[in-house]
Amino acid sequence: MNMTVNGRDVQLPDYVTTVRDLLDHFKLNKDMAIVELNQLILDKTTRDDAALSDGDRIEIVQFVGGG
Amino acid sequence: MLNIGPYSFTSRLLLGTGKFPNFDIQKEAVEKSETDILTFAVRRMNIFEPNQPNFLEKIDVKNYTLLPNTAGAKTADEAVRIAKLAKASGLCDMIKVEVIGCAKTLLPDPIETLKASEMLLEEGFIVLPYTSDDVLLAKRLEDLGCHAIMPGASPIGTGLGIINPLNIRYIIEQSSVPVIVDAGIGVPSDAAKAMELGADGVLLNTAVSGANDPVRMAEAMKYGVLAGRAGFEAGRIPKKMHAAASSPLEGMSVL
Numbered sequence: 001m002n003m004t005v006n007g008r009d010v011q012l013p014d015y016v017t018t019v020r021d022l023l024d025h026f027k028l029n030k031d032m033a034i035v036e037l038n039q040l041i042l043d044k045t046t047r048d049d050a051a052l053s054d055g056d057r058i059e060i061v062q063f064v065g066g067g
Numbered sequence: 068m069l070n071i072g073p074y075s076f077t078s079r080l081l082l083g084t085g086k087f088p089n090f091d092i093q094k095e096a097v098e099k100s101e102t103d104i105l106t107f108a109v110r111r112m113n114i115f116e117p118n119q120p121n122f123l124e125k126i127d128v129k130n131y132t133l134l135p136n137t138a139g140a141k142t143a144d145e146a147v148r149i150a151k152l153a154k155a156s157g158l159c160d161m162i163k164v165e166v167i168g169c170a171k172t173l174l175p176d177p178i179e180t181l182k183a184s185e186m187l188l189e190e191g192f193i194v195l196p197y198t199s200d201d202v203l204l205a206k207r208l209e210d211l212g213c214h215a216i217m218p219g220a221s222p223i224g225t226g227l228g229i230i231n232p233l234n235i236r237y238i239i240e241q242s243s244v245p246v247i248v249d250a251g252i253g254v255p256s257d258a259a260k261a262m263e264l265g266a267d268g269v270l271l272n273t274a275v276s277g278a279n280d281p282v283r284m285a286e287a288m289k290y291g292v293l294a295g296r297a298g299f300e301a302g303r304i305p306k307k308m309h310a311a312a313s314s315p316l317e318g319m320s321v322l
Contacts, residue, residue: 032112059111060114065122
């Protein structure tokens with residue numbers, strides 16, 4: 001499956017079908033991650049089960065130091 | 068107490084979390100500052116560099132109220148999107164509206180700041196706009212329903228202190244919501260000065276994170292804010308044009 005994640009075109013293995021799989025694939029910290037799927041910000045409580053499709057555009061952001 | 072929307076805080080010092088030398092120094096500085104409110108920015112995770120340490124993991128988040136900012140936004144729409152992403156963290160519903168209109172001065176865009184604040188208030192956020200020291204703009208932001216007004220002392224990161232204390236004073240006098248002097252603070256006396264003028268709080272970052280000893284400076288800023296606030300509450304003497312002796316003029320043993 002091909003997607004755009006944080007502005008990068010990436011090819012993902014077939015087992016990546018949900019947001020949970022995606023975060024696990026990149027070994028990202030689930031507590032910190034905030035996910036936007038095709039410009040829709042996902043609720044943290046239900047986000048992990050959100051299904052992914054070919055061509056999805058995903059943003060994964062977090063809090064970082066700032067003033 | 069500093070009351071912002073439904074929240075009450077003991078400390079009147081709000082501390083930014085950017086550009087500290089390392090997390091250990093930052094953690095100690097945060098503790099020494101005795102702040103209740105920490106600001107953060109929202110940025111992309113590096114998907115190809117997992118297990119990046121995050122300062123949020125180093126502190127007990129329960130002990131602080133998080134104030135994410137919309138830094139990076141150049142338009143109201145961008146600010147609203149960043150604010151919604153921040154809220155989706157489930158960690159906070161306060162937002163520092165920061166819409167920068169000029170890359171050189173980092174001064175806020177007044178029109179976009181106003182628009183973003185209005186949109187975010189409609190979305191139910193607790194809205195704290197970072198604004199210039201323009202008195203009428205501050206009034207317009209308050210009229211919208213903003214929960215606090217955050218005029219800059221001087222441009223972000225300059226450490227120049229309060230450039231226009233008269234405007235800050237006018238903003239404080241006209242406001243019925245908290246006024247937090249944000250950006251441009253360099254030394255503890257700047258923070259004290261803001262509080263002496265009657266500000267409800269001070270938000271600073273670089274003055275602490277960029278100091279030679281951020282931990283000591285964090286503590287110094289705590290005292291600056293406390294001293295300034297106490298001085299404001301105590302009520303200053305009127306300025307006079309001529310001297311007035313503080314020792315008795317009678318009973319001098321030598322003449």
